[in-house]
Amino acid sequence: MAVSGIPFLEGRYSPTFDLWPIETKEFNRIHTFYDNLREGKFTTTKCRQCGRESYPPRVICPECYSDELEWIELPRKGKVEAVVEKLGGVPICFEPPLIDAWIDLGEESPVRHVLSRVINCPPESLKEDDKVQLVVFDVPSHPIEIRQETIMAERVFFAFEPVK
Amino acid sequence: MAGRNACIVGGGMCKWGVREASYIDMAQEAAKECLDDIPGLKPGYIDGLLFASAFVGRRSVQINTAPVVAERLGLNPTSICARVDVLCASGSTAILLAKGLVESGMSDVVMVVGSEKLYTPERWQVQYDEIAAIDHDWDSPQGIGPPPIWFALTAKEHMKYYGTKREQFGTASIINYDYGFSNPNGHFQRQLTMDDVLNATEIAAPLNLYDCCPLSDGSAAVIIASEERAKELSDRPPVYILGGAQVSLHSVTANWPGEHLGEWPHLRLAAEKAYKRAKIGPEDVDVAQVHDCFSISEVIELEELGFCQKGEGGPFVESGQTKIRGSIPTNTDGGLISCGHPFGATGIRQGIEILKQLQGRANNQVSDAATGLTHNLSGANAEHTVVIYGSEPGK
Numbered sequence: 001m002a003v004s005g006i007p008f009l010e011g012r013y014s015p016t017f018d019l020w021p022i023e024t025k026e027f028n029r030i031h032t033f034y035d036n037l038r039e040g041k042f043t044t045t046k047c048r049q050c051g052r053e054s055y056p057p058r059v060i061c062p063e064c065y066s067d068e069l070e071w072i073e074l075p076r077k078g079k080v081e082a083v084v085e086k087l088g089g090v091p092i093c094f095e096p097p098l099i100d101a102w103i104d105l106g107e108e109s110p111v112r113h114v115l116s117r118v119i120n121c122p123p124e125s126l127k128e129d130d131k132v133q134l135v136v137f138d139v140p141s142h143p144i145e146i147r148q149e150t151i152m153a154e155r156v157f158f159a160f161e162p163v164k
Numbered sequence: 165m166a167g168r169n170a171c172i173v174g175g176g177m178c179k180w181g182v183r184e185a186s187y188i189d190m191a192q193e194a195a196k197e198c199l200d201d202i203p204g205l206k207p208g209y210i211d212g213l214l215f216a217s218a219f220v221g222r223r224s225v226q227i228n229t230a231p232v233v234a235e236r237l238g239l240n241p242t243s244i245c246a247r248v249d250v251l252c253a254s255g256s257t258a259i260l261l262a263k264g265l266v267e268s269g270m271s272d273v274v275m276v277v278g279s280e281k282l283y284t285p286e287r288w289q290v291q292y293d294e295i296a297a298i299d300h301d302w303d304s305p306q307g308i309g310p311p312p313i314w315f316a317l318t319a320k321e322h323m324k325y326y327g328t329k330r331e332q333f334g335t336a337s338i339i340n341y342d343y344g345f346s347n348p349n350g351h352f353q354r355q356l357t358m359d360d361v362l363n364a365t366e367i368a369a370p371l372n373l374y375d376c377c378p379l380s381d382g383s384a385a386v387i388i389a390s391e392e393r394a395k396e397l398s399d400r401p402p403v404y405i406l407g408g409a410q411v412s413l414h415s416v417t418a419n420w421p422g423e424h425l426g427e428w429p430h431l432r433l434a435a436e437k438a439y440k441r442a443k444i445g446p447e448d449v450d451v452a453q454v455h456d457c458f459s460i461s462e463v464i465e466l467e468e469l470g471f472c473q474k475g476e477g478g479p480f481v482e483s484g485q486t487k488i489r490g491s492i493p494t495n496t497d498g499g500l501i502s503c504g505h506p507f508g509a510t511g512i513r514q515g516i517e518i519l520k521q522l523q524g525r526a527n528n529q530v531s532d533a534a535t536g537l538t539h540n541l542s543g544a545n546a547e548h549t550v551v552i553y554g555s556e557p558g559k
């Protein structure tokens with residue numbers, strides 16, 4: 001892959017322009033979130049000391065600063081509270097239509113709403129109060145250097161899709 | 165409290181828009197305009213520099229920017245020399261920090277300059293780069309780096325919960341373009357009709373082109389000094405920085421602090437605290453510059469700042485209350501919508517407009533303006549910054 005104007009960057013990975021998180025355990029202590037996503041689970045951390053459930057997942061509890069946390073599951077289904085579609089002029093990392101919804105995960109959820117893309121969804125079809133569910137997909141892998149070796153770090157991310 | 169008052173002494177900005185210039189070229193233009201505004205001031209009298217810029221590290225490939233700016237502006241700071249980044253509120257944040265430095269006695273005369281070169285040689289980066297402007301790992305992959313989608317959701321929620329009409333927030337754009345028409349330094353000098361607003365290119369429904377501020381290259385600079393130095397440097401009436409507050413209650417959108425997206429408790433809190441510090445209420449404010457990144461934002465800000473009842477921002481704007489003879493003339497230099505939005509320079513531009521209003525020399529002058537307010541929000545509405553200025557020292 002040629003890099004215009006910067007020939008020595010050809011074939012090299014620059015996180016500066018990466019849309020996706022660096023998820024791998026060599027760089028990220030909450031990599032379990034992504035491991036759980038691979039199994040179709042939407043998770044976050046809960047404090048074993050005070051019980052506080054927080055999203056996104058943490059390394060410490062934001063309430064009592066304990067570092068004794070455990071993983072809990074969040075709802076995988078929700079209801080559209082508001083939806084916006086961008087049909088043109090989307091950034092180069094997305095294909096139009098770019099559909100985003102403010103999704104209500106319900107009163108029982110530790111986090112009441114999430115903002116998420118809605119994919120696998122025809123344009124101008126998603127409405128308020130429609131049911132949506134978590135969907136996990138692969139995103140581009142990136143190289144990491146581990147001692148003398150370079151390996152590719154596989155990645156996933158999540159969005160929501162209409163419940164059929 | 166500290167025995168010293170902090171004043172805004174003078175200010176200037178360069179031409180904003182898509183500029184054939186670098187961030188450091190524009191910083192020099194703005195600094196010159198600023199010093200031309202204060203004939204008694206020489207660069208050698210300035211002992212502190214705060215440089216406000218969010219994207220200089222990415223788009224101009226310069227971090228540790230403050231020494232670069234100091235050198236090119238001929239400054240030799242001896243009290244502070246630092247860069248401030250709070251995205252859209254970088255400039256107003258730097259003004260608040262300068263106030264603290266001056267009041268504490270650490271600095272005497274501080275230049276606050278903001279500059280951004282947002283347009284890169286290839287235009288794809290201008291939008292794409294916003295993946296770094298919000299919570300990268302959680303919100304950027306959902307496509308709201310460029311903010312129109314997030315604020316379109318906000319508009320829909322405000323319409324749903326308060327019955328706000330599309331034409332009502334469209335009116336904010338028309339009024340701000342009217343103000344900006346006579347501002348030669350702004351990005352745009354044109355006027356709009358409601359038909360223009362309603363029939364413009366759709367950006368993210370219900371927001372069209374003229375409901376959105378443009379991204380702009382630009383720079384602005386002000387001098388913040390102790391009252392004593394301010395009076396030595398300028399013959400104009402002093403303008404005091406009376407108070408301010410900055411509130412951050414969340415970063416990831418999922419932790420939004422309101423009941424719905426049309427309710428902004430973090431702004432309410434920032435306003436309450438700033439009013440308390442300044443020992444005034446919203447009814448005392450004569451002129452305001454609020455963060456109209458989108459027309460709907462201004463409507464909600466007028467509510468949360470206490471200029472009208474919650475939920476009544478739509479009818480309030482529609483009835484002309486933000487015009488020059490309305491109850492709270494707002495964005496009197498054109499605001500973000502007409503002047504443009506070079507992130508780090510915006511809060512400084514607002515400060516300059518309030519300074520001129522309070523000294524009776526603004527382009528669109530509010531008669532007898534004695535108290536002014538500026539407001540910025542940052543990112544996906546994650547932070548609110550309020551600064552209050554007055555022509556009398558704090559009580």
Ligand SMILES: [Zn+2]
Nearest residue numbers: 047050061064
């Ligand atoms: Zn805890």
